[in-house]
Structure formats: C-alpha cells, structure tokens
Amino acid sequence: MQDHLSQTFAALSDPTRRAMLAQLSKGKANVSDLAKPFLKAMSLPAITKHLQVLEKAGLISKTREAQWRPCELNGAPLKNISDWMEQYREFWEESFDRLEVYLKTVTSKKIMKEKKHGRKK
Amino acid sequence: MQDHLSQTFAALSDPTRRAMLAQLSKGKANVSDLAKPFLKAMSLPAITKHLQVLEKAGLISKTREAQWRPCELNGAPLKNISDWMEQYREFWEESFDRLEVYLKTVTSKKIMKEKKHGRKK
DNA sequence: TTTATATTTAACTAATTGGTTAATTAATAT
DNA sequence: ATATTAATTAACCAATTAGTTAAATATAAA
Numbered sequence: 353m354q355d356h357l358s359q360t361f362a363a364l365s366d367p368t369r370r371a372m373l374a375q376l377s378k379g380k381a382n383v384s385d386l387a388k389p390f391l392k393a394m395s396l397p398a399i400t401k402h403l404q405v406l407e408k409a410g411l412i413s414k415t416r417e418a419q420w421r422p423c424e425l426n427g428a429p430l431k432n433i434s435d436w437m438e439q440y441r442e443f444w445e446e447s448f449d450r451l452e453v454y455l456k457t458v459t460s461k462k463i464m465k466e467k468k469h470g471r472k473k
Numbered sequence: 474m475q476d477h478l479s480q481t482f483a484a485l486s487d488p489t490r491r492a493m494l495a496q497l498s499k500g501k502a503n504v505s506d507l508a509k510p511f512l513k514a515m516s517l518p519a520i521t522k523h524l525q526v527l528e529k530a531g532l533i534s535k536t537r538e539a540q541w542r543p544c545e546l547n548g549a550p551l552k553n554i555s556d557w558m559e560q561y562r563e564f565w566e567e568s569f570d571r572l573e574v575y576l577k578t579v580t581s582k583k584i585m586k587e588k589k590h591g592r593k594k
Numbered sequence: 595t596t597t598a599t600a601t602t603t604a605a606c607t608a609a610t611t612g613g614t615t616a617a618t619t620a621a622t623a624t
Numbered sequence: 625a626t627a628t629t630a631a632t633t634a635a636c637c638a639a640t641t642a643g644t645t646a647a648a649t650a651t652a653a654a
Contacts, residue, residue, distance in 0.1 A: 353610090354506065355488055357491070358486045358487060358488055358491075359483050359486075361483070361485040361486035362482070362483070362611095363487035364482040365479045365480075365482035365483035365486055366479060366611095366612085367475060367478075367479055370478070370479075370557075371504060374560070375558060377561060377564065382630080382631095383630070383631060383632095384629090384630065384631080387631095394612085394613070394614090395613075395614065395615080396630090396631070396632090397613085397631090397632075397633080397634095398612070398613055398614080398616085399614070399616080399631095399633060400631065400633085401611090401613080402612085405594070405611095405612095406630095412622090416620095417631090418621055418622070419620060419621040419622070419629065419630045419631075420621095420629095420630065420631085421630080421631065421632095425561075425564055426564075427561065427563075427565035427566070427567050428563030428565070430561050430564060430565040431565035431566075433554075434557065434558060434565055434566075436491075437551065437554065437555060437558070439495070439498060440494070440498060440546075440548065440551050442548075443498065443547075443548030443551060444544055444548035444549070444551040444552035444555055445548070445552075446548050455623095460554055474640090485639095487641095487642085489642095502599060503600080504600070504602095505599090505600065505601080515642085515643070515644090516643075516644065516645080517601075517602090518603080518643085518644080518645085519642070519643055519644080520600075520601095521601065521602060521603085522641090522642070522643080523642085525602095526641095526642095537650095539600090539650090539651055539652065540599065540600045540601070540650060540651040540652070541600065541601085541651095542598095542600080542602095544602065549604090578612090581604095
C-alpha cells in the first residue's frame with residue numbers, strides 16, 4: 353500500500369470503519385464504545401483490526417488510560433483527500449450544474465436568434 | 474463491496490487508477506492512451522482490469538468508436554465523496570486552523586491581562 | 595480473405611483483506 | 625493472590641485483489 357493517499361482511501365472503503373469515524377466525530381471513545389454497535393455482527397478482534405487500519409492510515413490516534421484505549425479522530429488525512437478532490441471539483445459540481453448550464457445556453461441561443469431574425473419559427 | 478461509497482473509495486485507493494482519472498480530467502481518452510504511461514510497469518490486461526474497477530464504481534464510462542474504447546470521467550461518485558467529507562470539515566480544517574486559533578487565543582489573553590493590570594511582566 | 599490494431603477474456607497465482615476462535619497481556623478491584 | 629474487565633496477538637481461513645501469459649474478439653485496412 354505504497355502511498356499515503358492510497359492508504360487513506362483504502363481505510364475509508366469499509367462501512368464499519370466509516371461508522372467508527374462518524375462516532376469519533378462526536379468525541380473521544382474507547383475501543384469497547386466503538387465496538388458496541390458491531391458486536392452482533394463481528395468479534396472484538398475484528399474491531400481491533402479495523403481500528404488498526406484506521407490508525408495506520410493516521411485517521412485516528414489511540415492513547416492509554418488505565419485498561420482503556422481512548423481513540424480520537426485525526427483530520428489531517430482527510431485534508432489530503434480534500435486537496436486531491438479539488439482538481440476534480442469542476443466534474444463533481446458539473447453533475448449539479450449541467451441542467452442549469454444547459455437551460456442558460458438554450459435560453460441565450462433563443463434570445464440571440466430572436467435578436468438576429470426579429471422573431472422565432 | 475456492499476455500498477457505493479465503499480466501492481468508490483476502493484477504486485480510488487490505487488495510484489494507477491488515480492493517475493488514469495487525472496489524465497481523463499484533461500479530456501476523453503482511449504484505453505491505449507490511458508495505458509501508455511504504465512506499459513513499462515504492467516501489461517495491457519492489467520490496465521483493462523483497472524479501467525473495469527473505475528467503470529464499476531461509476532467513475533468513468535466507456536463508449537465504442539470503431540475498435541477504440543473512448544473513456545470519459547464521471548463526476549457523480551466524487552460528489553458523493555465530497556458530500557461525505559462535509560461532516561468532517563471541521564476536523565480537516567482544524568489541522569490548518571489550530572495554530573492560528575492558538576495564536577489568537579494567547580494574543581487576546583495577553584491583551585486582556587494587559588488591560589486588567591495596566592502592563593505585562 | 596488475410597492481416598493489423600485495439601481491447602477483452604480466461605485461467606492461473608501470490609499477496610492482501612476481513613473475518614474467525616483461542617490464548618495472552620494489561621490494569622483494576624476483591 | 626485471584627478474579628474481572630479491556631484490549632491485543634496468534635494462528636488460521638475464505639474471498640478479493642492485482643498482477644501474469646495465452647487466447648479470443650472486434651473493427652478496419654490491404
């Protein structure tokens with residue numbers, strides 16, 4: 353998993369891990385807090401592994417407090433993704449703007465045509 | 474690969490695929506155009522597979538023109554990522570703002586102290 | 595009809611991923 | 625000292641991924 357950006361994208365490509373980040377966005381949480389919503393679906397070692405993936409990607413950091421391991425969200429890798437996304441902004445905004453632009457285009461063409469010919473059809 | 478968002482993140486977690494998207498952001502390109510920068514590093518079938526991953530994630534669409542397969546970039550899945558990112562904006566902006574905020578804090582504390590006591594140290 | 599170009603499919607492989615259960619470590623409480 | 629709670633590690637497994645080479649398909653050109 354060569355580069356940082358790839359590692360971050362890979363870490364985010366799992367719904368369990370994204371849900372963990374969502375919980376951490378509400379504040380610091382222990383491993384068992386983070387595990388709770390998933391313990392019907394998977395074991396605690398599976399949770400540990402998911403958290404290790406997030407930690408290696410730098411998306412969270414784990415500290416120590418007695419036998420607990422409070423985790424917190426780190427924004428930096430998300431900043432890298434956001435920066436990478438920037439170069440595609442025109443493309444993902446386009447999917448919204450396409451209709452609006454199209455309408456403006458046909459409207460102004462119609463207006464120009466009307467100006468040229470005095471009327472339409 | 475359950476959900477769309479996971480599929481998109483997974484597709485983006487590879488530098489070859491991201492480079493292909495970068496090229497497509499400059500305009501439509503055939504498979505062989507997209508392959509060119511990588512043919513020293515991998516075979517053509519490998520390229521085909523990467524493009525299939527991008528296509529299944531909806532990030533590109535392939536059309537037919539004689540024996541060529543022109544590909545173009547689709548912004549919609551990137552919009553989904555951008556929307557998902559929004560909920561973490563405070564965290565990834567924080568990594569920038571932290572120092573600025575800190576400096577403002579100590580500065581205003583210093584000013585308040587100076588006002589209270591007439592001077593500092 | 596053969597040949598050349600562009601691309602994909604098939605069959606295979608090694609490495610990685612996401613999960614498991616059982617055992618282990620770390621810290622606290624009895 | 626022992627038991628309890630929190631979390632990790634080890635060893636294993638099945639599915640997926642990212643690549644390979646060889647063969648096949650699609651279209652155009654000679």
